[in-house]
Amino acid sequence: MPGQTDLTSAKNNKNDEFYTQLSDIEKELRYYKKHFEDKVVFCNCDDPFESNFFRYFVLNFNRLKLKKLICTCYVTSPVLGQQLSLFDVVGGGEENKNKPYKAVVTKVYDATGDGSIDMFDVAELFKNGENELSELKGDGDFRSEEYIELHESSDRVVTNPPFSLFREYIAQLMKYKKKFLVIGNINCITYKEIFPLLMNNEVWLGNGMGRWISGFIVPDTYELYGTEAEINDKGQRIVATNNCLWLTNLDIKKRHEELILIKRYSPEEYPKYDNYDAIEVGKTNDIPCDYPGVMGVPITFLDKYSPDQFEIIGMGCGWNGNSPLVIRKYPQKQRQIDKKGKETIVGKLNDGTPLIRIDREQIKGTYYEVDGNCYIRTYGRVLIRNKHPEERKSEK
Numbered sequence: 001m002p003g004q005t006d007l008t009s010a011k012n013n014k015n016d017e018f019y020t021q022l023s024d025i026e027k028e029l030r031y032y033k034k035h036f037e038d039k040v041v042f043c044n045c046d047d048p049f050e051s052n053f054f055r056y057f058v059l060n061f062n063r064l065k066l067k068k069l070i071c072t073c074y075v076t077s078p079v080l081g082q083q084l085s086l087f088d089v090v091g092g093g094e095e096n097k098n099k100p101y102k103a104v105v106t107k108v109y110d111a112t113g114d115g116s117i118d119m120f121d122v123a124e125l126f127k128n129g130e131n132e133l134s135e136l137k138g139d140g141d142f143r144s145e146e147y148i149e150l151h152e153s154s155d156r157v158v159t160n161p162p163f164s165l166f167r168e169y170i171a172q173l174m175k176y177k178k179k180f181l182v183i184g185n186i187n188c189i190t191y192k193e194i195f196p197l198l199m200n201n202e203v204w205l206g207n208g209m210g211r212w213i214s215g216f217i218v219p220d221t222y223e224l225y226g227t228e229a230e231i232n233d234k235g236q237r238i239v240a241t242n243n244c245l246w247l248t249n250l251d252i253k254k255r256h257e258e259l260i261l262i263k264r265y266s267p268e269e270y271p272k273y274d275n276y277d278a279i280e281v282g283k284t285n286d287i288p289c290d291y292p293g294v295m296g297v298p299i300t301f302l303d304k305y306s307p308d309q310f311e312i313i314g315m316g317c318g319w320n321g322n323s324p325l326v327i328r329k330y331p332q333k334q335r336q337i338d339k340k341g342k343e344t345i346v347g348k349l350n351d352g353t354p355l356i357r358i359d360r361e362q363i364k365g366t367y368y369e370v371d372g373n374c375y376i377r378t379y380g381r382v383l384i385r386n387k388h389p390e391e392r393k394s395e396k
Contacts, residue, residue, distance in 0.1 A: 018216040022052040042154035061108040069105040104132040206246025215240035261289035296381030317380035320352035
């Protein structure tokens with residue numbers, strides 16, 4: 001999809017100029033109010049007056065009963081001027097361009113006296129010195145000592161971090177034991193640096209993924225194409241996606257809502273893997289209610305995962321070939337036959353991706369042949385076990 005291509009390119013090219021829409025922030029953050037009272041919130045990697053994270057927290061400062069809001073930023077950004085600009089506060093001279101700043105908010109009120117609170121009041125409170133706006137000493141990198149000091153002084157981190165540095169960014173949050181809520185690509189679930197955190201219930205998914213996040217604001221330099229891209233009524237260029245999620249370690253009600261399971265296990269419907277002692281479950285809704293063993297489910301299962309109902313055992317995917325859960329290895333050379341009959345010698349069957357042994361008459365697409373046996377590879381699978389399976393009817 002167009003949105004997916006753009007975000008993948010941003011990751012690969014380390015071009016991370018994707019800004020979250022206020023409506024998506026409001027939709028997710030409404031479930032976390034209890035986590036912010038009397039807390040210091042840090043929105044790093046964000047530009048106040050351009051960042052909708054800053055906008056959300058500063059305009060809800062009193063409702064959330066925040067203690068302090070900290071945001072780090074640059075005077076210029078790719079979408080500068082679409083909202084109120086820092087130029088309105090620090091001035092627009094050349095000497096102020098491309099400098100990193102720290103914004104610290106401890107109070108928000110109707111400073112302009114117009115009867116309401118908006119971003120012009122926020123700007124006025126910076127101008128009169130009631131809130132702090134100061135230049136950073138370093139270059140504004142989130143890995144700098146200056147940033148780490150801000151990290152340590154905060155209670156909550158909420159932002160849309162650079163996708164190209166997502167692994168490193170999460171590692172830093174975990175190192176300093178920060179409570180956080182961030183946006184990432186759905187594929188981060190399968191990262192070998194992230195999945196163990198999910199498996200050990202150190203982090204989990206927020207309230208929604210995929211189309212729950214409706215799209216990102218991008219600079220004018222981005223080409224818009226396809227049905228998933230548009231220019232909204234504010235003149236902002238929007239690239240919609242179906243491949244992002246919220247990642248957090250703040251507890252939410254959804255995390256404790258159990259799936260209603262209605263299907264029952266049968267060996268005909270749920271084939272066993274050849275290289276794992278587990279069965280294949282192609283859809284989350286098809287998880288059998290009465291199977292006590294290990295099951296391989298799509299990674300999107302984690303959007304419905306409750307640690308009260310399931311235990312995560314491991315991950316079956318292309319980087320996990322040395323997992324102790326793998327029960328079978330194959331000769332290093334295997335025959336890959338695609339749907340057109342083209343043969344290639346490969347060695348990928350030992351990479352940890354779950355394999356299903358099939359009969360030749362069942363083959364519909366690409367398959368692999370080893371020692372006269374035929375196999376198909378599934379997509380990456382989360383390996384789970386039901387903590388409270390129902391009794392099988394035949395066992396009663």
